[in-house]
Amino acid sequence: MKNFWIYLLVMFAVTYMVRVLPFLIFRKKIENRFVRSFFGIYSLYGFGSYDLSYCFLCNWVSYYSKCRSHCCTNPCLSWKGAF
């Protein structure tokens, strides 16, 4: 690992600015339809990106090779309304 504190500082600075700057600056409603659609989907996908990219069928197998069955059962159970 490189310098932990620099990683932490980068994480903090980016995350903080992404949250606070728009809070301070933006006031007008976004009119552009594509931009609004993009962020509308993004707000769902951004949160779900971790599971889709990291565990949902792909890296799951390498990280949790012993739990392969969950890869299939969890989506199936949730589809049936188990969660």
Added chain:
Amino acid sequence: MDRKTKAKGDKMNEFKQGIRDGCAIGIGYFSVSFTFGIAAVASGLDWWQALAVSFMNLTSAGQFAGITVMAAAGSYIEMAISQFIINLRYALMSISLSQKVDKNFTAGKKMVLGFAVTDEIFAVSMSREGEVSSQYFAGLTVLPLLGWNLGTLAGAVLGDVLPDNIVSALGLAIYGMFIAIVVPVAKKDKHVLMIVLLAIALSFGLYYLPGLNRISSGFAIIICAVIASAVGAWLFPVQDEAEEEMES
């Protein structure tokens, strides 16, 4: 009771209401950050480093991606871009929230409290009737902040103590939560389902296809998120309010 005392009482009530409304989020955050603590230590961080990451960020997906970049000794640029892309949704939440807060929510307060804009805190704030005061928002953040940090600490410390099978089972909770968020929406809306399937296909491609599988997992998230969202926005744009009214 004079006006000043009454105003002070109102502010305190707002704060207390915020704490009450944040209780459920705090409990949920404890369990999620518990798995983060475990994952962080498993990826090579010390317990205090895991706690520092949670204390400074308060973001689930961003932190999980962050420790992955750290463990892979990724570049600082990769860290910055992955955090930016994954947390970009907060920008939109902050814009929406800025329209909803009252006039006493000053710039200084925004700079402090804006740190705690998360999916759940945002959702609860936006569902509140009328304007959101800084006292209410501050109250709302107390238990989630506490839950997030205590959960991380507990996970990081107890992750070593608990038997492997329990740690493994707790680690799966995070996937259950993410799936629980995506699947019900995908089930209800076929457009979302198509975007989710596209994202899965992209994720597959980036993991298995020769050449593409050299792309680091941090950038894979970015690529999947941006392409799937852009295609979704192009194919299924949101309806304008006027169009919705005409259709109904």
